[in-house]
Amino acid sequence: MTYLPDEHTYSKEHLWIKEFENNIYVGFTNHFIKQVGMFDLVDVRDGISLKKGEVCGIVYEKSIRKIKSKSKNMVMPVSGTILSVNMNVFLDPTLFNHEPYRHWVIIISVKNPDELKELLSTTQYRALIKT
Secondary structure, three states, X not given: OOOOOOOOEEOOOOEEEEEEOOEEEEEEOHHHHHHHOOEEEEEEXXXXXXXXXXXXXXXXXXXXXXXXXXEEEEEOOOOEEEEEEOOHHHHOOHHHXXXXXXXXXXXXXXXXXXXXXXXXXXXXXXHHHHO
16 A cells, blocks of 8 residues: 555645645655656746646656656646745755655645645545556
């Protein structure tokens, strides 16, 4: 069984979300990482405001000996402003491959708190990834 922290909620786009004070921390789930494969580049920017469902970043698979690497969009789990990007995303993205629940990717200031109610519980997310 896949490890999923109960204190997190989850998006259908395979991100984990943890509320802290008035902001949320967002990271990659194991399932997200398995879809991309080992990755070595994440393109995400801070200071931008986006709506729920809009692309906020792109994750690129490690491209050793590959002409074309695979990529996956990182999608905003809720509407808001990206306040901060974890610099380890740029300095050592392999940390996220091995311990995804220890490392957040972005911090978002939430625009519409009601959207947080639409996120999945651990049980709901586990059912989603089993299908």
